[in-house]
Amino acid sequence: MLNPSTHSSEYPDSYYAASLKYTQRYPRLEGQRSTQVCVIGGGFSGVNTALELAEKGYQVTLLEAYQIGWGASGRNGGQIIRGVGHGTEQFRQAIGQEGIDAIDEMGFEANEIIKARVKRYTIDCDLKMGYCDLATKPRHLKDFEDTKSWLDSRNYPYETRLLSKSEMSQVVGSDAYIGGMIDMGSGHLHPLNLICAEAAAAAEQGVQIYEQSAVTDIQQGDTCTIKTQHGEIKADRLVICGNAYVAGLNNTLEGQILPAGSYVIATEPLSEQLCQQLLPQDMAVCDQRVDLDYYRLSADKRLLFGGLCTYSGRDPNSIVNALRPNMDKVFPYLKDIKIEYQWGGMIGIGANRLPQIGRLRPNVYFAQAYAGHGVNVTHVAARLIAEHIDGDSQRMEVFEKVKHLRFPGGRRFRSPLLAIGMSYHRLKDIF
Template sequence: MSHQAIHTADYPNSYYLASRKADADYPMLQGDEQADVCIVGGGFTGLNTAIELAQRGLSVVLLEGRRIGWGASGRNGGQLIRGVGHDLDQFAGVLGEQGVRELKLMGIEAVQMVRQRIEQFGIDCDLTWGYCDLANKPRHLDDFRADREELLALGYGHELKIVEPDQMHSVVGSDRYVGGMIDMGSGHLHPLNLALGEAVAAQSLGVRLFERSMVTAIDYGPTITVHTEHGRVRAAQLMLGCNAYHSGIQPQLAGRVIAAGSYIIATEPLAPALAQQLIPQNMALCDQRVALDYYRLSADRRLLFGGACHYSGRDPADIAAYMRPKMLKVFPQLEHTRIDYQWGGMIGIGANRLPQIGRLPDQPNVFYAQAYSGHGLNATHLAARILGEAMTGQASRGFDLFSQVPHMTFPGGQRLRAPLLALGMLWQKLKE
């Protein structure tokens, strides 16, 4: 199928869409299907849970309301960074010191899961190693030193190097930062090509994938029936991987995750010398502010610059006009560079920033994973491994840990949730 044949209107018009390696085109669900497991959501969570379950011998039907990788999975910054959650020590009271240590180790292991998935199925997604945390203040550099000590104590097997203020131009061509920490065990990739490659992998294992098959209702019980406009799936187990795009089918889960807007611009391809000046070692980079900047070079030397976490529920009318000044603060040398693509999307964030992985308390055969809070690339793959174990009755240390942590339902219902969070965000920025 030619690239033009895909209904591009189904996806945001991003750089990723323009540079995809393959076209997914899976049928719409029509009529009845039966399976051991029905999965709702065709992003990284759903695709990888499908792969994990199929590898363990279960029959799987996956339903995606729009297109494979349509949500955050196919439009994020492409940064593959170690760790799950933020400030994991806050959970010591619930999980104990050993439990917290296990979570930290899983956050490291999660990146290896992505590496293995790409290698196992030969997925062409521009995987590139090298990442640098950027310090906006001297205090951040102190934090990096502490992070480095902790990671080394956990047995981290990749190079971790503190970048002193006078060495910053070795990683970024900007005068904005006062230090950094290089991590050669994190990196970047093309997320839509990863998702499309994982869909092909799932199908090769016998998973039945359906696109444009929005779920309209779910009948719970020992056998679950999932309804779409033109069909239904009967299954013994259900997994909900909708994250920021719940569309009301499971209010209990939707109330625990808030959708925050994040935005990306992609420049025209840069001259090799300019690309080399901006990011000399072709790393992914991210700063430490509340409304963080994150950026990297694409395989064809465009700068992909993202950030501006928005809780208002309203996207900027002109993303490029909104993001370009932020980019120029970091890289004034791009003043005359054209912006070729602009897009945004929703990331799912929970109140305590820890991914939510578990089963519904009143429905023991319904599992879920959501709220990756900006660490979705690796955390989704970890969640899928944990769900694959739990849903096939294997003892899962990860499932036991994650499902023990209580998660707050955001106050204010559907309409007030975002404005309340926007106020909290503003307060964090003022403190900063």
């Protein structure tokens, strides 16, 4: 039996869905249409690609299988963290120093795109800057020192600050951490309100959006034909943004991405005094373990506590029972606080943890595999694709130089095989 907190044709019963302010709905695709660009996927990648192209004057049609923001874009932890998520040094042979520098700059740009979009379209999504990485081991502190030195060398324009164990109470009310690093260029927001507002902006710019319009067949060619159960689109260009839900759309993309489960619980609203004890600067925070914890306060003073990344393909029977012990370990004084929401979903992970952005053929683009850093990286991926389609930039081609491995075992066996592999990294966290 599927867990209704993760599998449903409607939004899961999350805090985000309960506090959604942008409730526009869009029709189902009926009949035949033609367009310059067809985008598959109503998450951050797809919606922002459509919006970027519409702002450039293109005729765009977007197809979403369920509802705008139904997948990871509307279920995630709501943290916007600078960078593409993982180090780029490992790709030096493929992209060189110039490519490394370009991707690093794009990682900074990603957060700026979100801030600019929120400002331009007056989006009410509780955007607040302020983030802190949390250390549980001495090697994490060394990583933070290296990261701060690197950011300083790149003239990063926002405050960064290393914290000792004695200073951690400035950021988080827990004895679980031995230090941290503040980054005021990163922060947090309400992701479902952001994506739904961006879709509304795209529609205002002329994008034709269709919900409940799952793609059943794609025929690639000089003109692409995209079929749904009730309609058909003919497009000069196609952009596939299924990410963790790309299964069945394209075998190549499906083989290069692993859907991994990630989960969140939300407490009842907390007193101002308790919020000050938990997160006195109202920052988003995240530790550095493989089975990481990440958490923040919502605008109405709930603790949103996430983590428990799973690679087995199976959801926990109870997200609360799985995540509550982690929260109580960090904050034992919350043991009597009620949990009012629990939800989860799939994020997309590639074998090398670099976002996959490129083309299957000259007129068929894709973006996927954000490995848990999708809120911001999706926005820069969309910009790169739109720039390339418009012919005014080749920045996307840096990502195309990196080759991506297929996960072994096919759809049935690749999740269990990766779950075994991840056990090794969990053991490294312990010792």
